[in-house]
Amino acid sequence: MASTTEAVDRIRPAPVPGPARPGRPESHGRSAALFLAPFVVLYVLFIIGPALYGLVMSFFDTSMVKPGLRSFAGFDNYAEALGSSDFWHSLWHTIWFTILTTPPLVVLALVFAILAERVPRGRWFFRLAFFLPYVLPSAVVALIWLFLYTPALGLAGKIVTSVGLTEPNWLGDQNWAMVSLAITTVWWTLGFNFVLYLAGLQEIPRELYEASAIDGAGPWQQIRRVTIPLLGRTTALVVVLQIIASLKVFDQMYIMTDGGPNFSTRSVLQYIYDVGFTSYRTGYAAAASTLFFLVVLAISAVWLMLTRRQSLGWAAKAGGEG
Amino acid sequence: MTAHGPHRSTDSAPHLTRRGLLRAAFAGAGFAALAGCSTPVGAGLANTRLDPGTVDYWNLFGGGDGVRMQQMEDGYRKAHPDTKLQAVTLSWGDPYYTKLSLATVGGKPPNVAVSHLTRMKTLVQAGLLQELHPDDLARHGMTPDKFNQRAWQASLVDGKIYAIPIDTHPFVLFYNTDVCEKAGLLDSNGQLVPIVGEEAFADALTKVKQVTGAYGATHGINADSASCWRLFQTFYSQLEGEVLAENGTEIVLDDAKAKRVLDYLRSLTVEKGLIPVSDYQGAIALFADGKAGFHLNGEWEITTFQTAKMPFSMTLVPNVFGGPHAVQADSHTLVLPVLPGQDHAQLDLSLGFVKSMLDQSDVWAAGGHVPAWQPYASSDAYRQLNPQHSYAAAADTAVYDPPGWYSGSGSVFETIMGSAVGGVESGQFSPDVAIAQIRSKLSVLAKTAPPV
Numbered sequence: 001m002a003s004t005t006e007a008v009d010r011i012r013p014a015p016v017p018g019p020a021r022p023g024r025p026e027s028h029g030r031s032a033a034l035f036l037a038p039f040v041v042l043y044v045l046f047i048i049g050p051a052l053y054g055l056v057m058s059f060f061d062t063s064m065v066k067p068g069l070r071s072f073a074g075f076d077n078y079a080e081a082l083g084s085s086d087f088w089h090s091l092w093h094t095i096w097f098t099i100l101t102t103p104p105l106v107v108l109a110l111v112f113a114i115l116a117e118r119v120p121r122g123r124w125f126f127r128l129a130f131f132l133p134y135v136l137p138s139a140v141v142a143l144i145w146l147f148l149y150t151p152a153l154g155l156a157g158k159i160v161t162s163v164g165l166t167e168p169n170w171l172g173d174q175n176w177a178m179v180s181l182a183i184t185t186v187w188w189t190l191g192f193n194f195v196l197y198l199a200g201l202q203e204i205p206r207e208l209y210e211a212s213a214i215d216g217a218g219p220w221q222q223i224r225r226v227t228i229p230l231l232g233r234t235t236a237l238v239v240v241l242q243i244i245a246s247l248k249v250f251d252q253m254y255i256m257t258d259g260g261p262n263f264s265t266r267s268v269l270q271y272i273y274d275v276g277f278t279s280y281r282t283g284y285a286a287a288a289s290t291l292f293f294l295v296v297l298a299i300s301a302v303w304l305m306l307t308r309r310q311s312l313g314w315a316a317k318a319g320g321e322g
Numbered sequence: 323m324t325a326h327g328p329h330r331s332t333d334s335a336p337h338l339t340r341r342g343l344l345r346a347a348f349a350g351a352g353f354a355a356l357a358g359c360s361t362p363v364g365a366g367l368a369n370t371r372l373d374p375g376t377v378d379y380w381n382l383f384g385g386g387d388g389v390r391m392q393q394m395e396d397g398y399r400k401a402h403p404d405t406k407l408q409a410v411t412l413s414w415g416d417p418y419y420t421k422l423s424l425a426t427v428g429g430k431p432p433n434v435a436v437s438h439l440t441r442m443k444t445l446v447q448a449g450l451l452q453e454l455h456p457d458d459l460a461r462h463g464m465t466p467d468k469f470n471q472r473a474w475q476a477s478l479v480d481g482k483i484y485a486i487p488i489d490t491h492p493f494v495l496f497y498n499t500d501v502c503e504k505a506g507l508l509d510s511n512g513q514l515v516p517i518v519g520e521e522a523f524a525d526a527l528t529k530v531k532q533v534t535g536a537y538g539a540t541h542g543i544n545a546d547s548a549s550c551w552r553l554f555q556t557f558y559s560q561l562e563g564e565v566l567a568e569n570g571t572e573i574v575l576d577d578a579k580a581k582r583v584l585d586y587l588r589s590l591t592v593e594k595g596l597i598p599v600s601d602y603q604g605a606i607a608l609f610a611d612g613k614a615g616f617h618l619n620g621e622w623e624i625t626t627f628q629t630a631k632m633p634f635s636m637t638l639v640p641n642v643f644g645g646p647h648a649v650q651a652d653s654h655t656l657v658l659p660v661l662p663g664q665d666h667a668q669l670d671l672s673l674g675f676v677k678s679m680l681d682q683s684d685v686w687a688a689g690g691h692v693p694a695w696q697p698y699a700s701s702d703a704y705r706q707l708n709p710q711h712s713y714a715a716a717a718d719t720a721v722y723d724p725p726g727w728y729s730g731s732g733s734v735f736e737t738i739m740g741s742a743v744g745g746v747e748s749g750q751f752s753p754d755v756a757i758a759q760i761r762s763k764l765s766v767l768a769k770t771a772p773p774v
Contacts, residue, residue, distance in 0.1 A: 061771070061773075063773035064424075065774060066773070151598075153607060171544060172601065172748055174745070257545055258416075263737075278416045279728060281770075281773045
């Protein structure tokens with residue numbers, strides 16, 4: 001433990017003593033603002049502005065094909081969304097998808113990163129192989145896996161039947177469709193977490209492994225006691241990114257099953273798209289998306305509180321205080 | 323850096339500096355932007371007009387008839403070499419209509435677009451389509467008497483013209499002539515003996531299954547709510563049942579009739595294994611491979627099976643439930659979305675394109691559809707077109723989807739109905755559960771105030 005603190009201290013420069021500097025020179029502030037201006041303008045125009053307009057729109061019976069905000073509806077849209085079984089089902093489908101994809105994407109990424117780290121030769125090949133699917137656009141991934149999942153003719157079915165099991169109705173069975181989409185997503189986005197873990201693994205000093213080997217630790221103990229604890233920060237980052245990304249899922253459902261079979265894979269974003277753009281009811285869709293925004297905000301807040309305690313702990317250890 | 327040892331480039335030879343690279347990149351980007359202003363991407367970014375003398379055309383034909391539509395587009399290009407035709411094919415169903423609506427609302431619609439007759443009315447109510455005036459149409463040779471009257475009357479909204487029907491496309495029965503001959507189902511002319519009644523149809527499928535060793539018939543079930551709805555609507559209409567009334571605000575589903583149809587479908591798929599659970603493309607592939615003797619689909623896949631060079635023919639869907647013959651169908655129409663700032667020349671170009679499509683009705687009919695353009699439909703050439711002519715009568719017994727703002731081909735109404743039917747056919751729930759689900763989902767839509 002002590003050696004870790006010293007190692008970190010060696011990397012960080014000693015803090016500069018003395019009185020705090022007075023305010024920064026004015027010109028730096030202005031040029032900073034000018035550099036930021038294009039981004040801020042676009043951000044306000046295309047993200048903040050529409051979000052606020054959507055919030056306003058959710059209180060009206062706005063239609064996509066009629067001009068203006070139309071008649072005031074008060075909280076009717078919200079009441080309809082909260083009372084709509086379609087909305088709650090789609091929310092549950094999104095959460096179920098998050099539950100199905102987040103653990104494999106975290107655990108498998110870690111496992112493969114550790115394995116790829118240990119390969120003596122050809123490490124570049126494994127890094128490329130695991131990361132390449134991430135580069136593909138969602139439509140390409142969806143088409144590839146639609147071929148694989150074709151009943152009776154697809155490769156996935158042939159693999160399953162060759163080991164003697166009966167082929168499930170991959171995308172046509174209500175219980176299986178989400179699992180099939182989860183498998184597709186894990187294959188597709190594993191590479192990103194894999195790369196994050198690789199970077200985290202390389203920050204762990206070699207001396208720790210040597211020291212633990214001298215103390216008699218086997219490889220499995222090294223992983224459990226050295227690698228995983230020191231990857232804590234990376235794991236926190238991977239998990240929160242993965243949860244947020246899974247909550248926003250849309251492409252796979254839309255292209256591969258169109259929310260089917262029987263609406264069992266329709267995610268919240270697809271529900272909002274269906275009612276807002278296909279059925280023209282943008283006011284109601286704005287209300288549903290505001291409710292979803294609150295859900296995501298709640299989950300992020302919970303996560304922030306959980307990790308804040310952890311990162312306070314790390315800061316304390318690194319600074320040598322407490 | 324220069325103090326230690328040599329570095330890669332010497333000072334005398336020209337080498338790439340950062341500023342040089344940035345300057346060249348900006349110059350290249352600027353040049354590309356100028357050159358690209360007239361292309362669609364450039365025009366979209368710079369918000370300039372496409373070249374005048376361009377016809378922008380959107381359609382949703384992806385299957386066998388997509389091939390025919392491309393032949394017709396090429397035919398137009400040959401006949402009008404100085405007009406540029408930009409044709410885009412989009413995904414069938416809701417994605418197409420959502421994009422078309424959004425593009426029209428955003429002021430950048432195509433000049434001409436395809437629309438199903440059942441969806442066209444909602445588009446009119448949403449104010450997205452231009453009214454077509456009889457004198458403009460007459461100038462291009464399109465007068466009401468030249469169209470199939472059933473389709474023409476159905477496409478009028480309050481007596482005004484918003485769409486030009488080009489065909490009616492019913493649900494039909496494809497059959498493999500070799501397999502059916504071995505099963506003893508063909509008559510002396512090599513045509514399928516008419517099948518009437520539930521047992522007769524199930525018998526025919528069983529005989530065919532014995533010949534193929536695999537299945538009797540196929541149709542799209544997985545992720546294909548449209549095909550499931552069409553089959554259900556065909557049988558349900560043979561029992562004279564209806565689903566919606568009063569423009570979609572009332573549900574008049576007859577539970578007993580619906581249960582009868584669903585029970586029958588379930589017996590063919592789950593209980594007797596005569597129809598396998600497959601998706602749209604899989605159903606086509608199984609029939610084309612000869613693993614099934616029958617295929618229930620729209621007539622537009624005729625080109626697919628002709629390309630596969632398999633022995634097949636087509637006929638009307640059997641009158642399984644007795645009663646008057648009925649079959650689910652819709653019509654394709656060509657519409658002109660509202661285009662701000664459209665001038666007379668552009669209108670003439672668009673209408674000229676529509677007329678050209680009608681003039682090529684022979685190619686379109688070869689793609690399986692029953693043409694609405696009478697100069698071709700009543701001609702000898704069409705009468706001799708086989709097997710298209712054997713189901714042309716379906717255009718007169720066609721049952722369109724019930725009118726409603728959420729109804730029509732590829733709409734949420736079809737998705738709800740088709741998902742429930744598909745769930746019964748794949749054995750995931752019982753007909754009672756399906757009917758309850760249909761009622762609960764449709765009642766939400768029926769209660770909702772239409773956004774158009």
